[in-house]
Amino acid sequence: MAGYVVATIDEIPPGARKLVEAGGRAIVVYNLAGELYALNNRCPHRGGSLFDGIQTCLVESKEPGRYRASRRGEMVKCSWHGWEFDIRTGKSWCDPGKLRVRQYPVSVLPGNELQEGPYVAQTFPVRLEGNYVVVEA
Amino acid sequence: MNVEARQLVREGRARTKIIDVDIHPKASVEDLRPYLSARWWDHLQTYGSRSRQGFAKGFPYPKSQPLASRRDSWPPGGGLPASDLAFMRQQHLDFYGIEYAIMNPLSPTGQGDQNDELSAAMAFAANEFELDGWNARDPRLIASVVIPYEDGEASRTEIRRRSGDRRFAHVLMRSRTCELMGKKRYWPIYEAAVEAGFPIGVHVFGTSGRPASNSGWPSFYIEDMTEHAACCQAQVTSLIMEGVFERYPDLKVVLIEAGFAWLAPLGWRLDKIWKRLRDEVPHLKRAPSEYIRQHIWVSTQPMEETDEPGHLIDVMNWIGWDRFMFASDYPHWDFDDPLVSLPPSLDEARRNKIFAGNARALYRFT
Numbered sequence: 001m002a003g004y005v006v007a008t009i010d011e012i013p014p015g016a017r018k019l020v021e022a023g024g025r026a027i028v029v030y031n032l033a034g035e036l037y038a039l040n041n042r043c044p045h046r047g048g049s050l051f052d053g054i055q056t057c058l059v060e061s062k063e064p065g066r067y068r069a070s071r072r073g074e075m076v077k078c079s080w081h082g083w084e085f086d087i088r089t090g091k092s093w094c095d096p097g098k099l100r101v102r103q104y105p106v107s108v109l110p111g112n113e114l115q116e117g118p119y120v121a122q123t124f125p126v127r128l129e130g131n132y133v134v135v136e137a
Numbered sequence: 138m139n140v141e142a143r144q145l146v147r148e149g150r151a152r153t154k155i156i157d158v159d160i161h162p163k164a165s166v167e168d169l170r171p172y173l174s175a176r177w178w179d180h181l182q183t184y185g186s187r188s189r190q191g192f193a194k195g196f197p198y199p200k201s202q203p204l205a206s207r208r209d210s211w212p213p214g215g216g217l218p219a220s221d222l223a224f225m226r227q228q229h230l231d232f233y234g235i236e237y238a239i240m241n242p243l244s245p246t247g248q249g250d251q252n253d254e255l256s257a258a259m260a261f262a263a264n265e266f267e268l269d270g271w272n273a274r275d276p277r278l279i280a281s282v283v284i285p286y287e288d289g290e291a292s293r294t295e296i297r298r299r300s301g302d303r304r305f306a307h308v309l310m311r312s313r314t315c316e317l318m319g320k321k322r323y324w325p326i327y328e329a330a331v332e333a334g335f336p337i338g339v340h341v342f343g344t345s346g347r348p349a350s351n352s353g354w355p356s357f358y359i360e361d362m363t364e365h366a367a368c369c370q371a372q373v374t375s376l377i378m379e380g381v382f383e384r385y386p387d388l389k390v391v392l393i394e395a396g397f398a399w400l401a402p403l404g405w406r407l408d409k410i411w412k413r414l415r416d417e418v419p420h421l422k423r424a425p426s427e428y429i430r431q432h433i434w435v436s437t438q439p440m441e442e443t444d445e446p447g448h449l450i451d452v453m454n455w456i457g458w459d460r461f462m463f464a465s466d467y468p469h470w471d472f473d474d475p476l477v478s479l480p481p482s483l484d485e486a487r488r489n490k491i492f493a494g495n496a497r498a499l500y501r502f503t
Contacts, residue, residue: 046477048207048474052207052209053208079202079208080208080209080470080474081470082202082470
């Protein structure tokens with residue numbers, strides 16, 4: 001895996017998401033209350049775009065008629081068939097054992113510690129100010 | 138960007154010809170206005186439509202995604218999903234290299250309206266708009282003959298009007314009819330369709346005025362969706378038992394968006410019972426399953442997904458490899474992507490039949 005500069009942190013404030021490209025892959029970077037997560041944009045079910053899906057909450061029910069919604073914004077629902085994935089783990093909620101979105105480590109590095117690869121420099125303009133968002137892909 | 142990644146996947150494969158037998162270009166009531174008389178336009182403005190159900194807008198359940206559409210199908214320039222030809226080309230027709238796509242308009246069409254004359258006027262207008270609004274702008278988009286199917290004679294008139302017009306592929310009905318489809322009130326439709334050489338396309342949904350199940354209204358959309366299989370079982374059984382296929386031996390019926398895995402066990406069950414009760418329906422000359430095999434075609438979407446892939450292949454074997462026609466259901470949320478939706482184990486010959494060959498033969502596309 002190599003590090004790719006994909007955004008500055010101020011482009012992806014808490015609650016926001018950004019569709020980026022790293023290592024030839026389309027990747028969605030999510031900011032959940034300050035924590036960054038990155039998922040492959042291609043849904044493992046049939047290939048729909050996760051970026052175009054809504055961020056929703058975890059709905060659980062212990063018995064019919066009783067529902068609990070938690071973790072608001074931490075699940076993504078695919079824009080096509082509605083499969084739900086946990087943004088923190090990439091796991092499918094419906095069938096966590098079988099279906100999992102590829103997840104990529106994300107880090108924020110201060111600008112002066114960044115090692116840019118030539119591919120990144122060619123593909124993405126990098127702003128000198130602020131902190132860079134780096135996706136390992 | 139996801140689109141670009143998938144574009145690479147598509148271009149990496151041998152270009153498969155695709156005929157998509159179910160897409161849903163969107164029209165507005167205003168789009169139909171040029172084709173409605175002042176009398177019916179005024180009626181619509183004053184009284185509106187009267188669907189056979191209690192919900193004014195015809196949405197008994199929230200359908201998973203807004204307008205039951207893929208969330209990436211809303212045109213960037215505004216408007217409703219599948220209302221913008223340029224975006225539909227980019228996202229679907231050109232993207233997959235679709236050779237022909239059959240339009241099955243769902244709304245507004247007047248189908249199932251309580252007012253038979255309004256239903257007929259709107260069906261005519263919907264057909265005119267399919268031609269002017271879509272086919273004339275992109276001849277890959279083939280029209281359906283929308284008919285006011287609760288009125289058999291008015292439907293016959295509309296079918297005759299479109300007879301011989303190769304811009305139309307089939308006659309369009311909805312699966313939830315007021316009475317079972319084998320009943321006499323619908324026979325003028327079948328007679329006219331056979332005369333004109335059109336298959337009957339039965340697209341699921343519609344408003345019959347009755348609950349979706351024999352035991353009343355289900356609570357959830359997932360039940361509403363699953364019920365289409367039960368509804369179409371009853372319709373296929375009715376068409377066979379009422380002797381429709383004996384009366385119209387050239388009648389061809391395409392079940393659209395109903396799934397198909399249920400069709401094989403329906404045939405088994407009907408055959409078993411028929412052997413014991415055949416004197417009740419002496420007008421049947423063959424086992425019920427033979428009528429299914431001879432007269433019924435199915436669209437692929439929504440393809441059943443079995444845990445054991447062989448199970449799906451088994452029922453497809455029973456139904457017959459010349460009976461399946463690829464459908465995407467674009468732009469709806471349960472869209473099937475032709476790149477990934479067919480079972481991977483199918484050989485090239487079967488894939489080609491399902492993607493285009495079977496539809497080309499049935500609809501006589503050149």
